[in-house]
Amino acid sequence: MSRPNGPGTGEGGNLGSTVRIGLLKAMMLSRTLERACCELNPRWFPAEGEEGVIAGAFFGLRSDDTMAPHYRGPFLAYALRGANLSRLVGQALGKANGYARGRALGFTGPAAMGIVPWVAGDLGTTIGVATGCALGFSYEGSDRVTVCSFGDGTTNRGDFHEALNLASVWKLPIVYVCQHNQYSISLHASEVLPIEHLSIRAGSYGMPGLTVDGNDVFAVHTAVRDAVARARNGDGPTLIEARSYRLGGHWASDPGGYRLPEVQEAWRDKDPIPRAISEMVDAGDLTQHEIDAMWDEVRHAVDEAIAIAKACPDARIEDIGSDEVFAEVPDGTSAHLGARSGSWRA
């Protein structure tokens, strides 16, 4: 059901009920899946509290668009493209069933998913690669787009600035979403950013920049949707600063100690999921009973994925792939890999 004037920011009301329910379910899945990974792997990166940005950015894209998710909360993008949840959990645990076969940090999937994978530990290079995907779309004259997310800390990397400038000069079809959680590990944004709103950085590159409440999934999604439409129309890139807060540690077992507990608690009250639920119940999108059923469904799916992944053996030594470094062996014979399940090439 579509409402002319939604609750909360008013932005959510512009979205149809189906989209709102989809966004809520995406947040629930992201929360449940990433939390499970954190419980199983103390080095996983908690995304709790940032689901409004994650779901708002990647929900509703076309299957031929490219996504380049931030390393914090990457799995929703894969799940939206139909990834097998037990293979994602297995990947986070270095199990044999993971898509990367034990070779990568865990943020990768089949080629057909069109998701820029995370193959290195540095920050910012994926912004350049995502921009390159948009260049490919522009070059071929298609209306495909790329949505790329990254943290507030990453906007201090030169790669961010180089990529935004290049994308704007070439009017590339890309939407940059800053998943602003206020922390670069232990450093608060105020210690490393001389400006309150990094969306103003867009002005340097001649592109629109806007700041949205990252804990309002409907506001994030509306902003991204509009920017995607703009990109698809050939009007170039947009920078969206979606402000949220990292409720968990930098890594799951991060002892913290660098933040005030009362600030953390205050942000817990702004959790994007209960907030969306409350708005949707008030608006009549869903009953509490239906919401309980959604949670049950998501938890059941994730529990099942965990059970399968835990039962899987660790990555097998034969998957080390010493002879699979190149797409083709040096003598020119074909040596394509068994794991190839699709192609990036449209």
Next chain:
Amino acid sequence: MARLSFAEALVEGMRHELRTDERVFLMGQDIGKMGGVMGGSRGLIEEFGPRRIRETPISESAMVGAAIGSAMVGKRPIVEISFGEFLPTCMSQIVLQAANLHYMTAGAVDVSMVLRTRIGDGPYRGHPQCYESWFAHVPGLKVLMPSTPTDARNLMIAAIRDPNPVIFFEHMWLYHGVREEVDDVPVAATIGKAAIRRVGRDVTVVATGWMVHKALEAAETLALEGIEVEVVDLVSLAPLDIDTVASSVRRTSRIVVAHEAWKIGGIGAEVTAAIAEACFFDLEAPPVRVGAPHHPLPMAKPLRDAFVPDVDDLLRAIRQAMAS
């Protein structure tokens, strides 16, 4: 047959692929109406226009990232980093992204791109750093350094067609300094093969880029003294064709390895070590390495001349190998 300079041959290779494959495009600085640094893309903008010959801002990391991303969605980008001296500015894109993507995704992603760049001492004494061995050290990259116009063209074609990231080093002294008859029919060379440029029975000299030509000059001088030098042009630093070098060394029993890059940690160190592993007992003398001394590269001509290994350095090294 056309008589082409090294630079003209490079452009011919790119032109051939641009004509035959719509997925191919070139991006870099000053590659359009200026015709490219040192004429390295002369004539391409006129034929292919600004969509396929794309001028970029000075943003090497974004340029390489853009090449990687566009390759991932099926394009065949050539990204030009004007000079090898600028490679440190895009190192993470090259070694963390381009090199890793295929392996780390268990084959889901191919990165079919060429990164071309200029290295070595040149006529202008600008930007001459030789960082090629860094890239040969990293798995997942193919690293080429042709020394002849024929190889420049045919390896460029092969590099563009290769489904992997290829780092293509173009020695600046060769650009206008070497010219040869090049077959009219362009073909894709096989990547990963060294070439024997001169056959000789007494000593093997393994060289790269401009040093190949200096080695050939030294060989002429030594031939007058009755020393027959075999000159092996590595051509490809990764994959490294140790088989060709080893079979030469098994015939000559002596080896000199020469490059313009610093001797310490240069590709010559790898060649020497690999030969020691492969055919230590075939050697009649300790291997000799020729490379730049271990200090930063000076600018003034007398200092530069002393720094860059020359024919005299090669003659000394070869005589040393012959003496023991």
